[in-house]
Amino acid sequence: MxxxxxxxxxxxxxxxxxxxxxxxxxxxxxxxxxxxxxxNAVPVKEGAFTTPLTFPSVMTSNFSMQAKGNTVSLLNAQSTSVLGYTDGILGPTIKVDNGSDVSIAFQNQLSEETNVHWHGLLVPANMDGHPKDVINSGSSFNFNLPLSQRAGTYWYHPHPHGKTARQVFMGLAGFFIVNDSEEQSLNLPSGDQELLLVIQDKRIKNGQLNYSPSMDEVMTGYTGEYVLVNGRNAPFHNVSTRYYRLRILNGSTARVYNIAFSDNQSFEVIGTDGGLLAQPVTVNSLLIGPGERADILVSFKSFSVGKEVYLISRTFNGGAQGRQEFKIMKFVVNQQASDSFTVPNQLSSIQPIAPASASKTRIMKIKGMMEGMNMGSMGSGMHTINDKVYDLDRIDETVQAGATEIWEFDNSDGDEIHPMHIHGVQFQVLQRTGGRGSLIATEQGWKDTVLVMPREKVTVIMTFPQEKGVFVFHCHNLEHEDDGMMLNYEVV
Ligand SMILES: [Cu+2]
Incomplete structure (x- = not known):
């Protein structure tokens, strides 16, 4: 600086x-x-790409789930202690239809409090995993999730204040996929051609996950030297000469990826946090911040058997991050197949929310680092929204049920990356000024998390739920969140 x-x-x-x-x-x-x-982000050590990619089990109806400690083989067959929902690292993929009532009997078998936030789901406040609603060690809670929203790639993870980053880092996260008839009718690649990929970086020391951020790393976010996909470091996956649908979640605490393919082929962005875009957008790379999802179509049709292609992260302009290009996973074309799939021109319809319909505009000044010096509190509470550090019991913003509002996330003085996430709603991104100065492909659909890079101001518009209750909004750099970069809003 x-x-x-x-x-x-x-x-x-x-x-x-x-x-x-x-x-x-x-x-x-x-x-x-x-x-x-x-x-600077810790440099990534690329692995050998000899471990097969695996996928979590799938749950399609009501079930029970435990947060617990498990042992897995992570690097070179070492036995590594992790956290998982039920088995291994991560949690089951929940796949349900819109309109269903999902009930999950949750048990906390950790030695500390936790809870579950259903990231992107529009559920009642008392089911949303608010940090005040924690489930103590040894206790249970029944989540009842009445689903009424678009098909999309949602996910779930813990949200106990001050402990979220560590619990997610240690392995607690899973996909929550909602299907609907609109998406079904498109006949997108499915079955073996639909791959759910959660990308996470981990720091590993002596074979064990090592979560110990320094003060500097609380400031910039904790990054790891090993990149995992679905809990496997440097995996490969065999594919045939067909179209594939990759539904990618950045489940890292702080690392941003600039997704691309090693042969520089273009791909189609078809969806984002809150489901399908109206039309596909062709890109060569795509930035995805912590908490964000990208739904993409990639074709391996022109390849011959034996071809290897890597999913990579390209360099990008992102302050402390983006200085290194690295491989994430390898696709090996091992089978010739015929595929008549063509990318639909129209995927869905998205009605833009008119800015004129907003009853209020709120400015959220997001700050980190040097400003903390003025508060005389080094080491904690350095990350603020409107100069405030998170307080469980304080209501920071009050919004009317059903109101439409514009919120501006202002990072124009900052040099850190803040992926801002609002609970209880899906929003549309109106504009970005400063920094990159424009919107990217995934920002042309419904979002719940938006990347606010250094020097940027990003405005979003949303309509709040009819049901009353207290929700949070926060930075999804989980070190920043745990440091207090989170506020409560109450729907009244
Ligand atoms: Cu942040």
Whole structure:
């Protein structure tokens, strides 16, 4: 970070920079240096891509699920302690139809409190996994989820305040897929041609998952040197010469991926957090931040048997991240097949919410790092929204049931990456100013999480639920979230 940027970043301090005593200025310079040192993402170590990709079991109706400690083989057949929902690492993939009432008997077999947030689902506040609604060690809770929303790639993970990042990092996360007749009628690649991929980076020390963020890493987010897909490091998957539907979740605590293919082939983006886009968008790479999902179609039709193609992350302009290109997983074409699938021109219809219908615009100033110095609280509470650190019991924003509002996430003074997530709604992204200055393919549909890069302001529009209750909105960089970058809003 350059001095000029530091001055810009300092917010309130900027006005008084000239009168900072030399000793404090030097302290600030050291802080700067430390942050630069700590701020780069840990370089990824690519594996051998010799481990077969696996997929979690699928649950299609009411069932029970436990959060518990398990042992798995992660790297070189070592026995690694992880957390999982029921078996192994991660949790079962829940696949249900829109309109169904899903009930899940949940048991907490961890040694600490946890809960479950159904990320992207429009469920009542008391079922949403609010941080105040924790389930103590040894206790149970029955989640009843009445589904009324579009088909989409949703997911679930813990949400106990201050413990979310560690519990997700240790393995607690799973897909929640909602189907509907509209999506069914498109006959998209399914069965063996539909692959659910959760990408997560892990730091592993002596064969064990190592979650121990330093102060610098709380600031920038905790990154790992091993990239896992569905809980496997550097896996491969055999494919035939057909179209494949990849439904990708970035389940990392902080790392952003710029998804692409090693042969630079283009692919079709067909869906995002809240389901299908109206029309497919052809891209060569796609940025996906923590908590976000991308639904893409990729064709292996022109390849001959024996061809190997990698899903990779390309470099991108993202402050502390994006400086390295690395491979994520390998596709091996091992079978010739005929495939008559063609990408539909029209996928769905998305009615834009008119900005004029918004009854209110709220500004959410998101801040990290240097601003924390002004608060005199190093090490915690450095990440704020509108200068506030999360308080379980404080209602920060009150919205009318059924109201349409515009919210602006303002990171224009910041140099950290903040994927902002709002519970209880799906929103549309209106615009991005500063930074990248425009919207990407996945932002042309319904979203629940939006990436706000350094220097950017992103505005979203949404209609709040009719049902009353308290929800949270927060940064989905889970280190930032645990550090307090989260507020409550109440629907009244
Ligand atoms: Cu953040």
């Amino acid at each position: 350059k001095r000029r940027e530091f001055v810009k970043l300092s917010g309130a301090a900027a006005a008084s920079i000239a009168i900072i005593p030399p000793v404090l200025q030097s302290c600030a310079d050291n802080m700067n240096m430390n942050m630069n040192m700590g701020s």
